Amino acid sequence: MIPRVTATIDLAAIQHNLRVVRGLAPRSRVMAAVKADAYGHGAVPVARALEAAGVDALAVACLEEAMELRQAHLLTPIALLEGVISHEEAALAVYERLQVVVHDHWQIALLEALPDSAQLSLWFKLDSGMHRLGFPLADVPRLVAVLRRHPNWKLEGWITHLACADEPDSDFTPTQIARFNDALAGVAGPRSIANSAGIIGWPQARTDWVRPGLALYGCSPLPQVTAAALGLKPAMTLESRLIAVREYAAGEGIGYGRRYVCPERMPIGVVAIGYADGMHRAFANGTPVIIGGRRVPLAGRVSMDMITVDLRAVPQAEVGDAVQLWGRDLAAEEVAGYAGTLAYELFCGLTQRVHFRHLEPTAAAVEARSTQRGR
Numbered sequence: 001m002i003p004r005v006t007a008t009i010d011l012a013a014i015q016h017n018l019r020v021v022r023g024l025a026p027r028s029r030v031m032a033a034v035k036a037d038a039y040g041h042g043a044v045p046v047a048r049a050l051e052a053a054g055v056d057a058l059a060v061a062c063l064e065e066a067m068e069l070r071q072a073h074l075l076t077p078i079a080l081l082e083g084v085i086s087h088e089e090a091a092l093a094v095y096e097r098l099q100v101v102v103h104d105h106w107q108i109a110l111l112e113a114l115p116d117s118a119q120l121s122l123w124f125k126l127d128s129g130m131h132r133l134g135f136p137l138a139d140v141p142r143l144v145a146v147l148r149r150h151p152n153w154k155l156e157g158w159i160t161h162l163a164c165a166d167e168p169d170s171d172f173t174p175t176q177i178a179r180f181n182d183a184l185a186g187v188a189g190p191r192s193i194a195n196s197a198g199i200i201g202w203p204q205a206r207t208d209w210v211r212p213g214l215a216l217y218g219c220s221p222l223p224q225v226t227a228a229a230l231g232l233k234p235a236m237t238l239e240s241r242l243i244a245v246r247e248y249a250a251g252e253g254i255g256y257g258r259r260y261v262c263p264e265r266m267p268i269g270v271v272a273i274g275y276a277d278g279m280h281r282a283f284a285n286g287t288p289v290i291i292g293g294r295r296v297p298l299a300g301r302v303s304m305d306m307i308t309v310d311l312r313a314v315p316q317a318e319v320g321d322a323v324q325l326w327g328r329d330l331a332a333e334e335v336a337g338y339a340g341t342l343a344y345e346l347f348c349g350l351t352q353r354v355h356f357r358h359l360e361p362t363a364a365a366v367e368a369r370s371t372q373r374g375r
């Protein structure tokens with residue numbers, strides 16, 4: 001059976017992108033964000049590829065995501081970015097040797113209820129201006145006192161998250177970095193500031209640890225720089241097929257609401273992918289797809305199982321031809337803009353109807369990379 005819609009995940013591309021990140025931040029250790037099923041790429045295969053390439057830690061949002069990796073026997077340290085929300089989770093996090101990001105005093109209370117012998121590994125998250133999670137910067141002395149009270153607790157480091165790292169003209173990123181550094185002046189422990197945009201756009205954010213997500217999946221986090229210019233390779237290619245090709249006269253409307261009206265007699269193709277697969281209904285007329293190596297525009301509203309495209313640029317196209325929605329030849333970042341969203345949301349929005357195929361890196365390539373990193 002040929003799958004209707006296939007997401008091909010190039011694990012060697014993810015390993016390559018990790019090397020690009022290491023090149024940008026050679027003195028930093030790398031905690032790779034593999035939350036949300038590795039941004040829709042498949043948490044276990046992605047984590048295995050990153051582990052084989054020597055990543056220093058993995059970051060997930062919650063305990064369920066960490067357990068999936070533990071059950072797959074990943075050995076790399078795993079951090080819970082949102083920390084724990086109950087006594088049971090706190091106990092399980094210790095048992096599974098997870099690193100807990102602690103962002104609020106109620107979480108400290110949960111951890112203090114653990115037996116004194118608990119070997120806890122934690123990060124303290126500080127709010128330097130994002131105003132989502134994190135302790136106020138003024139709480140640093142209290143947090144240092146907490147650590148003194150618990151000699152068994154191992155501090156992995158201090159984390160903050162940048163609100164505007166993808167805006168090169170914003171002065172808020174230097175402000176956040178300065179606030180974070182000032183609050184921690186004279187305080188021991190590694191620092192971690194940068195997500196992908198921070199790593200690429202803000203050298204001063206490349207501290208002891210960096211936390212890339214999007215860049216590892218081959219996308220540029222900065223609107224004005226392409227992934228190709230950064231040397232990043234797209235990891236996900238999403239493909240379907242043409243299942244109908246028809247000619248319509250000028251003035252004929254296509255699909256629901258007749259949202260596209262043919263300006264002349266022209267071929268229209270029907271592609272087997274819709275919003276039930278994760279193709280956003282918000283995609284505008286003109287959203288590009290690739291058929292026969294050419295860009296072809298969306299013509300008409302996205303429906304549950306299908307989209308319609310203007311085939312004038314590829315008059316030879318026929319039923320069965322492959323259609324690329326994003327990936328190798330078409331950046332997901334660009335496509336996302338046609339739905340007013342970001343590549344993050346496209347990736348995470350793929351549904352269980354999509355067939356996933358993970359291309360394993362060749363053993364020779366892994367060997368070459370390990371040698372390069374002197375391991």
Ligand SMILES: Cc1ncc(COP(=O)(O)O)c(C=O)c1O
Pocket residue numbers: 033081161194195196197211212213214215221
């Ligand atoms: C705390 C934290 N660090 C790092 C990341 C990775 O961000 P990005 O995918 O933009 O590199 C995220 C993602 O949302 C995050 O929440």
